[in-house]
Amino acid sequence: MSYWWVGINLMLVCLSAWAKLSVTAEPLRQTIDAPIEFTITQEDSKGLPNLVPLKQNFTIVGTEQSSYYQIINGQTSAKQQWVITLMAKKTGQLIIPAITLGQEHTKPLTVHITKPGSIAHQQPSAQSQNQAAIKMTATLDTKEAFSKQQMLYTVKLYNRLNLIDANYTPPAVDNGLLLAIGEGRRYQTAIEGELFAVNEQVYAFFPQQAGKVTIRPPIFQALSYDMSPKPLKITAPQVTATIKAPPVKLSSWLPAKKVWLDEQTQWPDTIKQGETFSRELTLKAVGLPAQMLPKLSFNDTKAYSVYSDKIKDNNAYQHHNVIGQRHFKVTYVCHEPGVITLPAIKLEWFNTQTQQNTATILPAKTLTVTAAPPAPAESASSPKMAIKHEGKKVPSSRVSFVWPGWILAAIFALGWFMTWFKMRAPKKVGTIPKRNRTKATDSLKNACYQNDPKAAKAALFTWMVKQFPDKDFRDITDLKGLNLPQDFINAIDELLAANYSKAPSSWSGDALWRCVSTYKPFKAKASPHPTLPSLYPDK
Template sequence: MVIRSLLWSRVAPVMLLSMLLGTMLSTPAFAISELTARVDKNPVMLGESIVLEVTADSRVPANSINFRVLDSNFTVMVPSVNQSTRVINGDASHSTTWTVTMLPKTSGTFTIPAFTIDNVSSKPLSVEIVPVQQGSGQLRDVFLQSELSSNNLMVQQMVYYDVTIFFSGDIQRGSLTEPQLDDALIQQVGQDKEGTELIDGERYRSITRRYAITPQRSGEFIISPPTFTGDVIDRESARQSYFARSRTIVREAEALPITVQAQPASYSGDWLVAGLVTLNEEWQPAQTQLLQGEPVTRIITLSAVDVAANQLPELNINLPEGFRVYQEQPQVKGAERAGRLVAQKVITSAIIANRPGEYELPEVKISWWNSQTNQLEQTVLPGRTVQVQADPIQPESTTVSPREPTQASPATAASPQSGSNWRWNYTSWLLVTGWLLTVILVAWHKMIWQKRRDHQASSATTSGHKVSHFDSKALRAACKTHHKNAASEQLLLWARHHKILTRGSLSALCERIRPGALKEQIAQLNAALYGDSAANWQGDLLWQAWSDYQHHEAPPAATTELPPLYPEQ
């Protein structure tokens, strides 16, 4: 019992003090008596950051002060709030501190207004912002400079914005935001470039980053500059101690104005502003004359400097009648060359001439606005004359015109029927006999030719030579596996098997097939054999079209049997 009383006498004061402190710390204190404000430096050079610190001698809500009143003259970062409590000899004191980093927008003398909490106000502060002057002898550890390639441009014209970070000390870490402009496309160009520069007798290291800005509407604008935030080594602490401290800095480049002009009212067509526009074409295979039915590949390349890839317009490419064109999806890409953006659109087409002759391919023209000379220009791909030779293997299609009735000679018309019926019948029998002899000779000749061909085929099989025959299963397998070469081979064997085509290519086969699904699928297969689109060719539609054609329109297979000598009447 004595031991318990002794322990209670020792523990009770400690518990009582703990409860008192807990009550003091948990109870918010709103009785504020003093509010102070100060800045870390004054005057300040333009581009340097100012740290504003406001302290209240009580625990107050974090949203008690509105720093938006500083937006007219400063760029205000998000403030940080710290609340603390100190107990000395049983007396507790509370404090709330707001720390906010600000960047001055222009040079001059500005007043930071008084802040008020519960009728307690701080004193206003006067801050002087001095402009940056070369040779002033006022050196900074880190500062930013920005530059525009042009501040007077057309709508949708690309302008280059360079921001350079100069620093004389060591940067532990850092981040740089992008410039901001309403209704504009902004993208970084290339990689950062490092260098050195001598400023006011001191050597500075530099990092330059380039942006491409494309405004989408006309008017007067201000480009909001990028902001650099980083940690640098404190020079003073580095001189006094081996373990140098780092400090956080915020720097901002100067804001730059631009003027964006509207598109001229006289301009017609797709609006394109560039530093240079070119058109080039290439033929594969390279040849001066084309062959009827043989596909060739035509590649037209549109290139533009100081243009994004999505700004390139469509090209109006026309061909005269007599050509079939299978155009692929245009390939659009962009790249950086010597600090400038270059965009390209590549249009690849497979072209097949249907008829021989001489054709004039029209020119390809594109209008654009030259940003270097500030005037309208046109880039033209000249037209060219193309000679198409007839295919020696494919027979030319001839159009048979109805013959005019032959006029009988006056002597024949005037002469009456003479001679007897016996003479007429005798002549008729001679003609019939001659016709029968001709039929017998033709049948005999065909039989001899068929036996010779069968003998040659059997000889080739005996000697080990492989004879190709049409196989519908092979055609189906080629279509299901999307094997274009095997499908083409089986289609040609099928055409020869049914006497649709003796020899030639898929182009010749297209001419012999009636318009329909099979004709379209054979044309697509023919185009896929000679272009980059071969990788995307699908054979399922060809197999379906061929199956439907076989069921409804295909002629019966050729037979080796001879026709009867005397057909039934």
């Protein structure tokens, strides 16, 4: 009787254990190249399943764990679930062995594995399900356009799956330029009652040649883990456009919605001969990138020379339009006095909105150039003033009286001169140490010996600042305000020309260094014999 009661208790314990641990496998019949989802569900227990026995006949592709908690009438229950994705290693009847989880064991399952393609009705259903849950489109705003004309290529990715490890390959095209406009945008939309997350990216497409142009569509790859990890790869449909040749012959073909020129130059009223001034202009176009804008030409004349800085390009985006900006900065060196005229700048372009040829014109500018002042000559020493006493004899009493007066006047003059000199002497705080001036001079000397115009320009400016600390210099052309000799001015102009020249420089620093090494600031010489008015002027 006791043995019968023990057997019943053992059977109830086993039934209780099976109720707390369950397993499923879907599908039980699968091809060797398709996954199987093996699910373990455990109630009111903790621990991790031992998956090592599965590796005998299967490859573990992925594992996902989830936990559920429930409170009913104050009673708390917990459930844990593991979803293991398996790929069979061989065909035939394979056994998913019992898995140990803590002190419990799952029951073994049998699955039937066949060759690839032998179960045709299952794979299309999964594929169709993914295609309904994620898709990608690509469209052009117009099917026809002129070469270089902006077209909008829009890519949209619709998705309602949980994705990881996403990878996006952008579209590409031959004989054209594709620019992404901004960072794209993300929003949600409903399609046939289903809510999709949408990722949208707009590209500006600029074809370069007439004829048929095909854009290679983007590719999206990811891993879906809604039920089990599944690789996804989708491609947008291919798009083809017809590109037309320019309808008119222009010096430069610029199809755009708008083209204009901005000038940021502060024009001086007058400028001295030999001095320089800078001119800044910006060419802007709506519907054209900066890379496709032309280069403006500024030509030399007999009255002036022009030196161009490096062009700066920039692209901005507004309302699905590319706004190309090309910035020009040129320096003019005026050679002759008089009124000079800078010619107007005319740029022809094709308006894609009105389909008409038009032009943007920047009016001509005039500038007055004054003659350079002549180099100052050294002032000669003032001649001594001699007092003649023709036919007159100065009495001795008057001579004895003159000498004390002269001595007294000289004492007062000496005191006044010392006071003036002390007031005019520079303070020690603002002086530049001699070693700093020597270092600046050495740097300029090395740059001149190496015939390096860029280094010489920087070193000459440093030399100016160290040599004249009380001056407010902004450019090396400010040296011309110090009454330089003409050969020094010519050397500065040659240095500027070498820095702004388009062609390779053949500048020699000998002339500049000769002027710097022999330069001495001009100082008016005082008369060696200052004269005082006579105490007794002749009548």
